[in-house]
Structure formats: C-alpha cells, structure tokens
Amino acid sequence: MGGGAGASIHGRFRVATEKLVFAMPETNLGHFPDVGASYFLSRLPGFFGEYAGLTGSRLDGAEMLACGLATHFLSSDKLPLLEQALLKVNTSDPDAISAIISHFSHIPKLKEESPYHKMKIINRCFSRGTIEEIISTLESEALDKKDDWISSTIQSLKKASPTSLKIFLRSIREGRLQGVGSCLVREYRIACHVLRGEFSKDVVEGYRAIFIDRDKNPKWEPSRLELIRDDDVDRYFSKIDDEDWEDLKLPPRLDLPRYAIAKL
Template structure:
C-alpha cells in the first residue's frame, strides 16, 4: 500500500480535486483520495510509517521545510503519467488560488479563451455541474484546514458532514444521490441553483456545532503515547 504525501509544493491543486465533483459524495471522496494520489506527491510505503512517525516525534518544530525534509527521507518520487494534473500546476496555481469559487471559474474561463485545453474545459464543466452549496463549503473547509491541526480538521469535517446528512440547510446531498444512484438521470436539481444565491452566513452554518443532543460533537481520543510537543503538532 502506498500513501501519497502532499505539501505546499502543489499549490491549490487540492481545491481542484475537492471542488470538481457533481455531488457532495464525490467532493468528500476526493478529499479521501487526495491522501492516496501518488501522482501529486511523494510515494510512502505503509511499512515506513512507524519510522516516519518516530522521526517526526523527535523534532521539536513545526517548520514546514524541516517536516518536508524528514518526510522525503522515507519517501520515493513516483513516475508521473503524461495526463497527470501535476503537469498543469501553473494553471492550477493561477486559477485555484483565487478567493472564491466564482473567481476560480472565471479564471479558468479566461485560460480557456487563450488556450485550447481539454483539461481546462472538462474542469470548467465539472465545476458548473456541481452543487453550488457543496463547492462553497468545500472551498471554505480546505482553506480553513490549511491553518489547523489534524484534530481540528476532523472535527470540522465531521460537523460539515453531519449538517449535510441532516439536510436542514440544503437537500443537495439527497438530490445528488437520486440523480446518480436512484433515477440515474444524471440531472440533479440543486437548490440554491446558483453560486451567487449562497451567502457567507449560509456557508457558516455548516461548520457550527449541531444544537441537538442526539448529534454529539466529535471527540477524539488523546494521543498519550506521544510527547506533548508532538501532540501539539497534530
């Protein structure tokens, strides 16, 4: 088993991966796939993971350069396929570093005007087919996650998924399931139907703690086997 290691060398590629699906199912699956896409980072054999964890636990720093150097000692650079999006990194960084989904799509459309590229065209098409709500909350989650530890990220993702499954703010998850899995017409009717109809406070609600005693917040077990400075980095 190989696990892909991604870092800041790959700019805003993660936003593209998580925002390119047609439903929230695909968006969340993309988040999981990101950790196993060898084409976008270093390939790390699972047998080396215990040694990597030990090496990381020994350093009392969160400096990205130091961490990246340690990871590289236990990893190999995979052979990239010709169609790998890694070869599109300049375009990805230009477009997916934009502040909003609307600006990302607009930037891609400008790229398409200047250059005929099947990847750009298919990416624009995928984004425009996706649930506007799912695009907004996925982008927010990715941006916030860059500044948080693993524990905070898991809590944030858990709350987001719970709100999606409850369907109290949007039924797009169920509509996506209907269009892809039940009726299979591949013609979902999103609500709201356009990005501009979704306000910032609509997105905020997906990251709030659920006010319902039947829906407990995620509580992670303590990592007592690690020294305090290592736990602080998680």
C-alpha cells in the same frame, strides 16, 4: 475514493500501484470531501488540493506519488514480495519499514495529460478566494488557449453542487491552518448539517441522481453559486442547535508507533 481514501490516507506509509484510482468525488454527490480531506488535501503542493477536492478529479498511482498522497509506488506484481518481507520484520522502527518498502519501489512516469503538469494554471486559478473567481479565472484561461483540460475542469465545477463547492473551499482554507484533529471535528460538524438537510437537501438529490435513478442529472437547490450567501455557508460551520447532539470527541493519542500500510 471518498471515505475509503480517508481510511487509508492518514497512515504513515501509503503504497500505490499502477492499478490505483483515487478521487474525492463528494461535490458531485451534494456532499463535501471530509474524513480529514481539508487537512491532507491542503498539504499538497500549491493549490492542487483545492483542484482535486472541488472537481473530484481521478488520480492514478503515479500522480498520487508525485503530489504526496502516496509515499511509495511499486508494481502490483511486487505486492506479494513486499508482504513477505514485511512479515519477517521484527521492529516497529518506521525508518526500517520505509527502507523495506523502498527496496521494492520505483518512481513511475507521469502521463503527458496528467493534471499535475498543469500546476501553474491550477495555482493561478484555484488560489482565488471564491468559487466564482476560480471559475472566472479558468474561463479567462480558456479564452487565451484551447485546452481540453481547462474546459473539462470548468464543466466539472459547473456540474457539482454549488453549496458543496462553497462549503469545501472554506473548509480546505481553514484546514491549511489547522491540525488533523481540528479538521476532523469541523468536518464532522459540517457533515451532520449536510445529512440533517435543514439548509439544503443536495446530498439526497446527489445520491438519487448517481446511485438510485442513475440519470446523472441532479437538480441542485440552490441551483446557482450567486444564490448562496456567505451566511448560508456559515451555518454549516456552526454548532447544531440540538441538546442531544455534541461535537466529535477524539480519543487521546496513544503512545504507539503511528503507521499503517495502505495497500492500494
């Protein structure tokens, strides 16, 4: 979840099991999905990435494989066998590694209630240009059909930090057009603004409500989406006015095989 996912999701091989739970729940904490989320979530089918990042929805291993967050799925009891097979490999050829993992893998069945089955509704609603439009379109869908998933999705959005929602929607839309390096630099800049708390202290309030007092009743400020102007969001994407602060500096790419195995 969150940063833990970011440490694994950029690997070439991402192995999921039936025990996996994945989520980017930052908007519920007054933060926003970072660690490259605007890159890897924007690459998911349709607007599933917007849905996952804005709502903090929890996905299982089968759903991760279906949407592309995982590259392989295998039963957890096969992990020791996979590890033994990989220890015997004397090559860094990604095709050879992939073939070994695939030998132990299979395609799992998605749950009937999986949000991945709701892709038509997700694309229709989460493709909108603003959070207000996304919620309004979901509410229109709810009028047309009784669907517990739509209702819970609306509730998730309305419980999240309004500022965080607006930040992430803009971030993921920019991420669709950028490489992972640019996404990481931008997200670092936004995160610095969030943690400095100059414009909003939602991240402090979110951690208080979820992890400290655990009342699960954060008091966001601003409290409503309509109170947040576009130029309020712009400030999070600007350079910080501090001579001791500088943008994230990424190291040059090493000429090495870029793969990792994330055992989730």
